[in-house]
């Protein structure tokens with residue numbers, strides 16, 4: 001029965017919940033996984049996004065082990081990494097870090113990688129990494145100061161959120177917009193449908 005299918009989103013990101021809702025999907029449970037997200041030495045941003053999304057999904061699987069009613073759930077996790085060349089930008093909590101990231105992004109193209117990991121009810125692990133190329137306008141000192149004052153950079157990869165004020169910094173975007181926000185919808189829905197999760201049934205009214 002498709003109604004028995006349960007989806008756990010191994011995330012504490014409100015953006016990911018909203019993006020799934022946009023695709024008509026409401027997870028049965030949210031499980032934020034607090035992991036060490038430090039890149040390994042010379043780890044490629046694509047590999048980092050892939051590794052961390054899998055670690056989040058596996059951590060959620062380990063956490064539900066033995067819990068009645070949750071075995072056999074689908075588990076979805078994602079990780080978004082912003083980089084300029086091979087330089088991985090932090091998810092800043094400090095104004096100084098955010099300021100450095102914004103100076104680096106100014107007037108340049110960068111890449112956003114999101115790793116998506118799905119663990120199926122039979123514990124098969126499926127992954128995708130999606131990348132999007134984004135070019136920012138040249139940011140003036142006033143742009144940067146004002147954006148820092150907005151606080152919208154806090155806790156976001158690369159110190160910006162494209163879905164907010166920083167959307168007005170974007171000169172060009174090649175690839176998936178939802179990927180930049182934190183969950184590539186086309187690929188995520190494709191993974192879920194491919195593994196038998198009845199996405200379309202969730203679109204029915206009522």
Ligand SMILES: Cc1cn([C@H]2C[C@H](O)[C@@H](COP(=O)(O)OP(=O)(O)OP(=O)(O)O)O2)c(=O)[nH]c1=O
Nearest residue numbers: 011012013079080156157160161162180181182
């Ligand atoms: C580039 C960019 C990132 N982000 C956000 C998405 C993610 O929440 C965050 C990247 O950090 P992640 O480590 O991918 O996610 P998270 O720690 O916020 O949430 P969780 O691990 O619990 O799923 O940056 C935006 O909201 N907009 C953007 O334009």
